[in-house]
Amino acid sequence: MSIAAIESVLQQMRVTSLQTGIAQPAAEAAEPGGFAAELRRSLDNISTAQTKAYGQAEDFEMGKPGVALNDVMVDLQKANVAFQTGLQVRNRLVSAYQEIMSMQA
Template identity: 80%
Template sequence: MSISAIESVLQQMRATAVQAGFAPTSAAPRTAVESGGFAAELRRSLDNISGAQNRAYGQAEAFELGKPGVALNDVMVDLQKANVAFQTGLQVRNRLVAAYQEVMAMQA
């Protein structure tokens, strides 16, 4: 897997985060040095996934407790968004592991 493919996946994750409301839309693009590089970007993506799951589970709990203003359809949509974010993160992890294994298999 090439660096451009990994950057493409990260760019798709950023776009998804912006659409889901997890990232600021007015932020200017940052260079790798300013943002902390790949590891920092991966950490931010994992934090966004965790945050989406925490919000969805919190909203589901609020619905179960009968708190006013929490609709079932909103709970279900948020749970599905969290699931999609998790599945995306899982696929990125799988591709990173495959790329690592490919690099390690190369002969020096």
């Protein structure tokens, strides 16, 4: 796996986070930190999306006013897509690590 492929996946994660409404604040986006910091921010965004979706689902179950079923379902699907994207990034990182470890010195 090449660096370009990993950067492509990170770009896809950024686009997904913008589309799902869990984009990071502008001040946080400007902070440097490299790959590890970007990965941490992506994982935090996934966690935030899941927490928000599950909280909204609980609010719907409790009968709180202003919580529509369609909004709950859409948010749960957004959280699921974000999680699946993160899972695929993890799989590709593990694959790249295994490929690098199997290289001859």
